[in-house]
Amino acid sequence: VSLLGLKTFHHGVHPPEAKDDTRDLAIRRFPFAPLLVIPLTQHLGRPALPCVREGERVVRGQRIAKPDGFMSVAMHAPASGVVRRIALCPSISGRMVEGVYLEPHPGSTQEVLEGEPCPLESAGPEEILSAIQEAGLVGLGGAAFPTHAKLKLPEGARVDTLIVNGAECEPYLTTDHRVMLEQRDDIFVGIRYLLRVTGVERVIVAVEANKADAGEHLRAGLPPDLPASVEMLRVKYPQGAEKLLITALLGREVPTGGLPSDAHALCINVATAAEIGRLLPRGRGIQERVVTVGGPAVERKGNYRVPIGTPLRFLLEEVGVAPDVNRVFLGGPMMGTAASSLDIPITKGTSGVIAFTETEAERTHRTVHPCIRCGYCVDACPMFLDPSRLGLLAQNGEYERMADDLDLMSCFECGSCSFVCPSHIPLVQEFRFAKAAVRKSRAA
Amino acid sequence: MARLESTLEIRTSPHVLSGYSVDTIMFNVVLALLPAAAFAVYAFGLMALVTLGAAVATCLVTEQVFCRLAGRPTTLGDWSAAITGLLYGLTLPPALPLWMTVVGGVLAVGLGKSLFGGLGFNPFNPALVGRAFLQAAFPVAMTSWVPAFQPGRFGALPASTATLPFSVPLVDGVSTATPLALWKFDRQATEWGDMALGFIGGSTGETCAVLILLGGAYLVARNMMNWRIPAAVLATVGVLSAGLHAVDPERYASAGFMLFSGGLMLGAIFMASDMVGSPMTGRGCLVYGGLIGVLVVVIRTWGGMPEGVMYAILLGNATAPHLDRWTRPRVYGTRGKVRP
Numbered sequence: 214v215s216l217l218g219l220k221t222f223h224h225g226v227h228p229p230e231a232k233d234d235t236r237d238l239a240i241r242r243f244p245f246a247p248l249l250v251i252p253l254t255q256h257l258g259r260p261a262l263p264c265v266r267e268g269e270r271v272v273r274g275q276r277i278a279k280p281d282g283f284m285s286v287a288m289h290a291p292a293s294g295v296v297r298r299i300a301l302c303p304s305i306s307g308r309m310v311e312g313v314y315l316e317p318h319p320g321s322t323q324e325v326l327e328g329e330p331c332p333l334e335s336a337g338p339e340e341i342l343s344a345i346q347e348a349g350l351v352g353l354g355g356a357a358f359p360t361h362a363k364l365k366l367p368e369g370a371r372v373d374t375l376i377v378n379g380a381e382c383e384p385y386l387t388t389d390h391r392v393m394l395e396q397r398d399d400i401f402v403g404i405r406y407l408l409r410v411t412g413v414e415r416v417i418v419a420v421e422a423n424k425a426d427a428g429e430h431l432r433a434g435l436p437p438d439l440p441a442s443v444e445m446l447r448v449k450y451p452q453g454a455e456k457l458l459i460t461a462l463l464g465r466e467v468p469t470g471g472l473p474s475d476a477h478a479l480c481i482n483v484a485t486a487a488e489i490g491r492l493l494p495r496g497r498g499i500q501e502r503v504v505t506v507g508g509p510a511v512e513r514k515g516n517y518r519v520p521i522g523t524p525l526r527f528l529l530e531e532v533g534v535a536p537d538v539n540r541v542f543l544g545g546p547m548m549g550t551a552a553s554s555l556d557i558p559i560t561k562g563t564s565g566v567i568a569f570t571e572t573e574a575e576r577t578h579r580t581v582h583p584c585i586r587c588g589y590c591v592d593a594c595p596m597f598l599d600p601s602r603l604g605l606l607a608q609n610g611e612y613e614r615m616a617d618d619l620d621l622m623s624c625f626e627c628g629s630c631s632f633v634c635p636s637h638i639p640l641v642q643e644f645r646f647a648k649a650a651v652r653k654s655r656a657a
Numbered sequence: 658m659a660r661l662e663s664t665l666e667i668r669t670s671p672h673v674l675s676g677y678s679v680d681t682i683m684f685n686v687v688l689a690l691l692p693a694a695a696f697a698v699y700a701f702g703l704m705a706l707v708t709l710g711a712a713v714a715t716c717l718v719t720e721q722v723f724c725r726l727a728g729r730p731t732t733l734g735d736w737s738a739a740i741t742g743l744l745y746g747l748t749l750p751p752a753l754p755l756w757m758t759v760v761g762g763v764l765a766v767g768l769g770k771s772l773f774g775g776l777g778f779n780p781f782n783p784a785l786v787g788r789a790f791l792q793a794a795f796p797v798a799m800t801s802w803v804p805a806f807q808p809g810r811f812g813a814l815p816a817s818t819a820t821l822p823f824s825v826p827l828v829d830g831v832s833t834a835t836p837l838a839l840w841k842f843d844r845q846a847t848e849w850g851d852m853a854l855g856f857i858g859g860s861t862g863e864t865c866a867v868l869i870l871l872g873g874a875y876l877v878a879r880n881m882m883n884w885r886i887p888a889a890v891l892a893t894v895g896v897l898s899a900g901l902h903a904v905d906p907e908r909y910a911s912a913g914f915m916l917f918s919g920g921l922m923l924g925a926i927f928m929a930s931d932m933v934g935s936p937m938t939g940r941g942c943l944v945y946g947g948l949i950g951v952l953v954v955v956i957r958t959w960g961g962m963p964e965g966v967m968y969a970i971l972l973g974n975a976t977a978p979h980l981d982r983w984t985r986p987r988v989y990g991t992r993g994k995v996r997p
Contacts, residue, residue, distance in 0.1 A: 229673070466992055468992070469988070469989075469990035537664075540668070541665060542670070544670075546672040547670060547672075547673070548671070549672060550670065551667045552667075553667050555665075567672070579674070582678075582679040582735060584777050585679055585682075585776060585777045585933050586932050586934075586935070586937055587682070587932040587937075588937030588942075589675075589677070596989040597988050599981075623989060623990060626670075632673065633677065635675075635678045636777075637678065641669065641671070642669045
């Protein structure tokens with residue numbers, strides 16, 4: 214679909230973009246916290262296996278945990294220091310997970326230990342895949358799916374297009390925007406690696422039109438031998454969702470329950486591509502990531518390259534927050550997760566830390582009314598579900614019916630329905646609950 | 658920072674909302690109705706003010722009483738009872754006896770809405786439920802019209818307004834027929850320009866089409882009304898009646914007359930589009946609007962009554978949930994593939 218020359222998908226919503234505060238702020242390094250907490254589960258899949266002992270001295274960049282099987286990635290020391298403990302630590306999900314407590318040396322430098330490089334010219338696809346796994350790379354857009362697993366196409370899959378996702382449709386977040394402006398060459402090198410792994414014919418870098426400067430910057434520097442183009446997309450949420458990106462750019466639908474490769478496409482977040490291009494030639498692992506720290510309650514907003522494992526409390530103290538801050542969440546405001554504790558660390562999947570000060574009036578504004586059948590949610594749902602009807606069924610606990618008759622499992626929880634609902638019915642919350650119930654009963 | 662943790666609020670995403678809420682939508686509908694209501698008072702004088710006031714007051718009181726009876730917190734703040742009251746009042750003949758206005762208002766909110774569970778659960782437009790009852794119970798009073806712009810209209814009320822319950826309504830010295838009745842019974846057409854501007858007799862708020870359109874445009878611009886519904890109703894009525902008029906101009910009224918006469922504008926714009934009683938899908942709205950348009954033309958042309966907007970909308974309301982089911986869009990990713 215194309216509107217005014219900009220490609221897009223059907224339905225969706227227009228939350229305030231709120232990116233002006235940080236879009237022009239260059240990425241800056243963040244100091245080391247006195248204690249870093251590196252969970253061994255920062256990705257979807259099995260926890261990594263620690264390969265250091267308590268009391269052991271480690272060097273920044275050194276591998277501290279190795280992948281446990283295919284669906285797992287390595288972890289690297291974000292700073293030089295001493296492993297204090299390997300014990301349970303709090304995570305964003307609320308669950309305690311195993312983690313490495315690392316105390317950086319007071320004078321830990323930014324110097325990084327480098328390993329065996331993965332040369333672009335001579336490495337084969339399998340070597341590149343294992344190098345990506347060893348580098349600990351996961352989808353940096355927030356999903357934290359192991360990148361090598363995503364690139365490992367199913368048997369018989371035919372993929373013709375690689376989409377590098379720079380849509381960054383979540384309000385407030387500007388990390389991908391900055392990465393595109395500041396790490397252009399890394400992105401192109403990363404694309405070259407990805408081309409070797411997947412053997413696709415063409416690459417599309419997809420950028421929402423509110424980052425036109427980044428799109429133009431990439432376009433101007435495109436190496437002539439790279440089969441890549443930059444495509445501007447209409448600003449609309451959730452344009453960055455993989456399926457909708459494929460639909461907008463290629464006019465193809467990913468079948469329900471299928472993978473992007475069923476639509477002959479593959480999507481990689483632009484920051485992930487940049488990290489592949491930055492880490493692989495040097496044999497490094499990922500031990501920091503770019504995080505947008507913003508929201509009305511943050512004093513020194515910005516885009517920071519934050520060491521993995523930095524506790525939220527340290528991060529917020531460093532940037533300064535308003536004394537009456539009452540809401541902190543990781544990720545963007547549409548799909549991000551509220552922080553229940555300030556002891557949880559920044560992980561590979563943390564794209565943003567947003568802090569709000571919500572007034573009493575704003576809170577009462579969320580009074581729940583009955584559904585008035587306005588149909589806003591029906592017009593918003595990018596999957597063409599019927600959130601209104603699903604919401605009514607959810608209230609009666611008819612989860613199986615939601616899944617069987619109304620395609621509940623197609624909901625990817627983008628939050629568009631809850632965003633527009635004038636009755637403030639917590640639709641996504643109900644759907645999350647219902648999906649979990651259906652999954653549980655199907656597994657049984 | 659120690660304090661921070663204890664005050665952290667944990668809520669699931671999304672963490673931002675569009676800012677639309679039921680009460681702001683409903684309040685804006687009230688705003689959009691005010692110009693038409695103000696014109697009604699200007700055209701009919703004191704009796705329109707009294708009728709509208711009584712209608713709104715009755716609806717608000719009934720809503721409050723039913724909330725009390727049901728043991729629920731008051732819902733007056735969502736403005737929906739005020740809309741029902743205004744719309745109901747605008748559909749009534751301006752000189753209707755007050756006690757009838759009150760009885761109909763109680764039924765509108767009580768039977769039309771509260772007994773079904775309140776806002777969001779009413780299958781039919783409550784204002785029209787109240788009016789339908791009056792139409793059935795008091796057909797004479799409901800079709801006794803007074804001319805607009807009578808001299809001295811701001812000074813005194815017509816005798817009919819103050820009649821006591823169950824006494825025969827006094828017939829006023831001055832009464833008039835609506836353009837629709839003139840056409841139906843005497844084949845006498847009214848200039849549609851006069852109707853558009855409201856220089857005619859009719860129900861309190863059915864007279865000035867321009868102001869009603871203006872209110873509708875405001876709501877569409879604020880995304881508080883689905884434009885498809887009024888557009889489909891008006892387009893269907895326009896096309897159908899233009900076709901009939903072309904066949905036999907003596908028997909069938911012109912499209913302009915059909916569009917601007919009677920309650921069509923008020924009904925198409927403010928009642929057919931009522932969110933609760935209308936479908937939610939885009940295609941459903943078009944079918945629903947088309948259906949109402951066809952019914953309006955059929956009832957007006959071949960029915961026993963001069964006006965059919967009310968029944969057309971009530972019948973449309975009954976089809977809305979089914980239309981939603983029949984026009985449900987294809988879910989993303991289900992094209993030609995068997996789902997696991």
